[in-house]
Amino acid sequence: xxxxxxxxxxxxxxxxxxxxxxxxxxxxxxxxxxxxxxxxxxxxxxxxxxxxxxxxxxxxxxxxxxxxxxxxxxxxxxxxxx
Numbered sequence: 393x394x395x396x397x398x399x400x401x402x403x404x405x406x407x408x409x410x411x412x413x414x415x416x417x418x419x420x421x422x423x424x425x426x427x428x429x430x431x432x433x434x435x436x437x438x439x440x441x442x443x444x445x446x447x448x449x450x451x452x453x454x455x456x457x458x459x460x461x462x463x464x465x466x467x468x469x470x471x472x473x474x
Contacts, residue, residue, distance in 0.1 A: 407436050407467075409458055428456030 411429035413422070435452035438444040444452075450460035 407439075408433075409436075409453065409456075409463075431456055432458070 409429065409432045411425045417425075432452060435444060435449050439446065439449040450464065453463055454460040
């Protein structure tokens, strides 16, 4: 299995919430999951640029099925979604 290395201080990798492709899922579900990942990626980019507040970023996560409280608590525990 490949090892995922996160460079120290690379917050964009620490906050990334990727979609892991599962070909056994129906195509419409795959599309919803992919769209959610794209929305989260744009929201992360805008947050890092200072165009979104952290609360707005967490709202985007929540709207795409990522529990914002669990995500925030994971960050506090130095967990990464990759």
